Amino acid sequence: MNPNVISSPLHILNTVFGYPAFRGPQAEVIDTVMSGRDALVLMPTGGGKSLCYQVPALALSGTAIVVSPLIALMQDQVAALRQAGVAAAFLNSTQTGEEAQLVRKQLRAGTLDLLYVAPERLLNADTLSLLRDASINLIAIDEAHCVSQWGHDFRPEYIRLGELGQYFPDIPRIALTATADGTTQQEILYRLGLNNARVFISSFDRPNIRYHIAQNHAGSARDALLRFIRDNHANEAGIVYCLSRKRVEEIAAWLSDQGLTALAYHAGLPATQREQTLRRFLDEDGVIVVATIAFGMGIDKPDVRFVAHLNLPKSIEAYYQETGRAGRDGLPAEAWMRYGLQDVITLRQMMSESNADEAIKRIEQHKLDAMLGLSESTACRRQTLLGYFGEQSTEPCGNCDNCLTPPQMWDATLPARQALSTVHRTGQRFGVNYLIDVLRGKTDERITQLGHDKLSVFGVGHAHTIDIWRGIFRQLIAQGYLSVDTEGFGGLALCERCRPLLRGEESLWLRQITKPVKISRKTRDRPDFVSDEESELWEALRACRKRLATERGVPPYTIFHDASLLDMLHARPTTLDAFTDISGVGAHKRDTYGAAFLSVIAPFVRRTR
Structure with a gap:
């Protein structure tokens, strides 16, 4: 038995946090850390990661150091711990000199149970000297995926955290994250020097989240979002993600004009405005934040009832992390997304123009392809999502759009060949809109000047709407029949895979392009889990x-x-x-x-x- 143990973990769980029993691997993780061994913990958002270091911090004599990437996150976690009667504090740039000095004094006196520190401050000489003079019982590294260049939220300042093993070789370290595929897990272990760590991987499933993914129809994404919020989440907290700062501000302003409390958040806004937005989101009920991915990592708000995307995320890890901010309390929540072909083109152009190494670009491309696969899938969303993380689910979930309203498939062999042939006959250099104009037989000056109105494919697709043709092109790109010119203007080119289809050696069935079925309830001011009588x-x-x-x-x-x-x-x-x-x-x-x-x-x- 560790002589530094001052209370049993279960007793602390019961009396301090008010829970009757540990969930999943929590007890085993805590035993591992309390025995002095390092650990890497992968546990879904809302799965109880924080207890894996908070409980041993209280059970052992001394103070636990928690590395946290965001000031707002550490402040909220400290506030929550203090409400439970725990002696917790933080050191960050928001404090006055006197406030910081008081925290240092408490640490030296041994009166703190947990101290939260940002990675930048942790590794400066003054902080390291302070920690060497204190009684430290463990070091927790939260949001550990930030250490990985293969991950979705890389932060350079996390790289040096591997030095902690050299400075404090006898102190157990626990790294925690909600999302990391196999490659990212290995890099976390390598970068942090967790060479003998036990790895705990919980189920990635968030059964309380209902997934909806549908394609954009002309001009409908914004209106569909408003209907979704009004019909399903009136007066409830939510996050809406957009790809660009301009789009964030447009959507926030428009939702506000419709009578909702919607606030914009992106890195280009003044720091004071971002802070005010975050505080209102955390402190008030029914606030919707419209944001780029600059918002959300580590947000501890448990009652976010929906997360919506108006653009395609760049990877399944990013999608999982962002949607995981809904329903942290375990109550019903929704992940809702609308996306279109332009999202794919924009993301691929962004990847092409980045300064990353070619190896990283290839990984990013594979991740985007996997995200496209999830979006276009006709199978259970949850099975596809879990399968990406190596977790097999034998039964459909019954709580996603594909399970609730199974998609219709249609034999798209002929129109797909027509689309591919049009790409070929126009020189493999035009974008989707132009190709659709040719297929539908639109007569305009550009088409006439180029002589494309004389092609055999001109007008052969007049029977299909623009939405149907855009859906066909999107699925042809997603399935690898067409590639997008990411360095030019989004021109399409044939891929090797299209040859058998063009030669008539295979057929192609695609998801039927229909307007999404509205899954809603009568508008009301209470959540689904509360009855009228209650x-x-x-x-x-x-x-x-x-x-x-x-x-x-x-x-x-x-x-x-x-x-x-x-x-x-x-x-x-x-x-x-x-x-x-x-x-x-x-x-x-x-x-x-x-x-x-x-x-x-x-x-x-x-x-x-």
Whole structure:
């Protein structure tokens, strides 16, 4: 038994965090770290990664050092821990000299359980000297995928974190992330010097998230987004991702004009505006952030009910990480996406123009192809998604668009040949819009000047709409029949794979291009998991939480998650002992907040008697 153990992990889980038992590999991870061995933990967002280092930090004498990539993330995690009665602090650039000096004094005195530090500050000489003089029980590296150049969120400052093993050879280190394929896992271990680490890989499945992916129709993506939010997530928190800063600002302004609380967030905005947007998103209910991928890593807000994409992400890892910000509390949430052919062209051009090594460019291209494959798949989305991470699911999930509304397929052999032939006969240098004009027999000056109105393919596709032709071209590109000129103006060229199709040696079935079926409910101001009869108490509990959070200057979810409120809604405790049985209620929160919530619940209990 480690002589530094001062309390059992299960006792801490029960009394501090208010949970009855560990989930998945949590207990084994904690035992590994407490025995002095390093660990790499892959666990989905909302799966309880933080407990894997927070519990041993409290169970062992000394202070745990947590490397966190974002100031906002570490501040929120510290706020949440303090609400649970844990002595936690951070060191970052937002503090005054006096505030930072107080934290250093607490660390030297051994009164801190956890100290959160950014990677840049951690490895400067002053901080290293401070840590050498302190009693450190473990080092946790959160968002560890940031160390990998093969990952989706590489941060150069993470590279030096491998030096920690040299500076603190006897201190166990635990690296944690929600997303890393096999290549990224190996680079994390290599870069951080975790040569003898145990690797824990939990299921990547997020069964509470419903996936919807559909293709853009002319001018409909923005309107479809508004319908989706109004019909399914009125007054609920959400994130909308766009590819460009300009698009972010346009969509945020338009949603605001429609009466929604929508705020723009991207790296080009002033730091004060970004900070204000983040604080409103964390502190208020029903705020929608429209953002580039600059927003979101490490966001701890548990009650994000939807994540929407108006453009195709560049990889499945990025998609999984971004959609994983929905439903961290385990309650129902949705991942909704609309994308189009232009997304593919734009992403490939961005990759072509990047300064990355050719090897990295090839990896990025493979990742984009996999993302396209997920988007165009007619199979269960969850099975495809999990399969990418090496996890096999034997049964369809029943909770994605392809399961709920199976896509229709059609024999597209003839129009596909017509499309390929048009690419060939026009010289393999024109973009999709021009090729569709030729196929549909549009007469304009450019087509006439080039003589393409005399081609045998001119007008052969007049029976199909522009949307259908765009869908055909998109799927031909996704399946490797056509390539896109990423260095020019998006011209299409034939790939070797198209030869058998053109020669009539194979047929081709494609997803039928139809307008997406609207999956919605009657607009209402409460979530799906609360019934009409329960809505009054639900709102009363939320109001109580909001009042307490405002008084303390913290986000509401640091008081209690929605999952805890839902447990109160169903259990309706009338005593402090019964209140302790609510999920997420530890001893400190029982003593601090129990009376306030019991007073809210009591009138509703009397009504039912």
